[in-house]
Amino acid sequence: MTSFPAALGLSSEQTEEVVRLAGLAPSLHNSQPWRFRLASDAIELHSDPQRRLPAADPDDRELRLACGAALLNLRLALEHVGVRPVVTLLPRFAGSTALAEVRDGGRATQAPGEQELYRAIPKRRSNRRPFRETQVPTKHRHALAAAVQREQCWLHVMERSELGVLERLVRHAHRVQMADPRFRDQLARWTGRPPGTVEGVPAAAAGPLPEPQDQWVLRDFSGGQARARVPGKDFEYEPLLVVVCSHHDSRLDDLYAGQAMQRMWLTATVRGLALSLLSQVVEVTDTRDELSRLLGSTWYPQAVARIGYGWPTPVTPRRDVRDLLISD
Ligand SMILES: Cc1cc2nc3c(=O)[nH]c(=O)nc-3n(C[C@H](O)[C@H](O)[C@H](O)COP(=O)(O)O)c2cc1C
Known part of the structure; x- marks a missing residue:
């Protein structure tokens, strides 16, 4: 298998991990409506028009919510490997499906609170089961x-x-x-x-x-x-x-x-x-x-x-990280 493409000065393994973590975001019906274009100086986040859900989301508003969630994961994952993400939303010259472009803004040291959020990415779940009768403080x-x-x-x-x-x-x-x-x-x-x-x-x-x-x-x-x-x-x-x-x-x-x-x-x-x-x-x-x-x-x-306060609920699987890439 060819190695995963590298971006933003990261190794191939680091790039694969940041894209994988972005793809753990929630999405309506777990449609995973995102794609990523990797270049040496940028990671672009695109919507995937094949994964639109027109009956529930005719204007793609929730599709963009899901992609926004993937972008937050991407930002946290980049900071974790020392890259300060500089984000341009709706970049003008990256094509009609482009939702964000992330560039390297220099060295980052992730604050402890952000590290906690980073570690929570794979633990987050949709929990549709009954919760306990305990008030949220x-x-x-x-x-x-x-x-x-x-x-x-x-x-x-x-x-x-x-x-x-x-x-x-x-x-x-x-x-x-x-x-x-x-x-x-x-x-x-x-x-x-x-x-x-x-x-x-x-x-x-x-x-x-x-x-x-x-x-x-x-x-x-x-x-x-x-x-x-x-x-x-x-x-x-x-x-x-x-x-x-x-x-x-x-x-x-x-x-x-x-x-x-x-x-x-x-x-x-x-x-x-x-x-x-x-x-x-x-x-x-x-x-x-x-x-x-x-x-x-x-x-x-x-x-x-x-x-x-809920009880444990199983993880909802995701597509292979390589399937999330746009290859030109
Ligand atoms: C914009 C949006 C709308 C969603 N709406 C619902 C909903 O109405 N009911 C629900 O149970 N889950 C809803 N979800 C959760 C998804 O079904 C869930 O994120 C997906 O199945 C992946 O599972 P996970 O969140 O456990 O990773 C929504 C997610 C997003 C991003």
């Missing part, structure tokens, strides 16, 4: 909000008084999506995958079969294969629900929000917290607009997350 809430702000976004922590409206919006969005045959078809194709799959959501990573009384986890990711839950193992009554918001609603903001979401998710992982996303409410235009109004119309909701 205020200090952790503050750390999650600070993580999001550090990436130029805003975290709205849902208040108890807002949960009724959010629940109504989530249910409405779920009904709208499940009434659309294109959406159902896409969900069925990308979820409930057998063991050994390298893309899409394996049945093992789905939570229990959603039941009518469940408030927040409504999508069945098991392709109908999940077993009904053990009696008494219901979803938590009051999870922490948060909304990652951007200042505007442009392609650039989606990339900021993806990095913010991932910094929050890694921060949660470092602090022993589990997280799953509830995206239906921000995928359906009407409910996203209503959620924005609920938040005061000053922010654009990008990702809604449920956070708490």
Whole structure:
């Protein structure tokens, strides 16, 4: 096998590792919609148009969130090997799929907090199972909000008084999506995958079969294969629900929000917290607009997350790192 191409003055092995870690980012239905072009002086991050999910994400907003998350991993991984990443978002001359270009800004020494986030990259998971009835302490809430702000976004922590409206919006969005045959078809194709799959959501990573009384986890990711839950193992009554918001609603903001979401998710992982996303409410235009109004119309909701104390959940596999490269 030929050696992995090298970039930014790194060895071939180091370059392979930073691209592999970028590819451990979360993505809608584990579609992994990213590609990387490696050059001696830059790593370019591109979207992969073959991996679009038009029924759920017609404008590619969530595709860009996922690529933003991959970019945060890439930044942390580069700093870890001593490269200070200098990022240009939406670079003009790298082609229509280019989302970011990362160059070498000199020697970096990774701060201890960033090293913790780096080490959390392979430990982060989507946890769709019930969480414990334990409140997330205020200090952790503050750390999650600070993580999001550090990436130029805003975290709205849902208040108890807002949960009724959010629940109504989530249910409405779920009904709208499940009434659309294109959406159902896409969900069925990308979820409930057998063991050994390298893309899409394996049945093992789905939570229990959603039941009518469940408030927040409504999508069945098991392709109908999940077993009904053990009696008494219901979803938590009051999870922490948060909304990652951007200042505007442009392609650039989606990339900021993806990095913010991932910094929050890694921060949660470092602090022993589990997280799953509830995206239906921000995928359906009407409910996203209503959620924005609920938040005061000053922010654009990008990702809604449920956070708490969970039990271990299996890893969702990824494609081979060589399959992520653009070869010219
Ligand atoms: C933009 C975006 C939206 C997502 N929406 C949902 C969702 O609505 N429900 C869910 O359970 N997981 C959702 N996910 C999580 C993905 O399914 C998950 O990242 C992927 O299967 C890989 O698994 P991992 O996060 O455990 O690595 C979303 C991820 C991203 C990036």
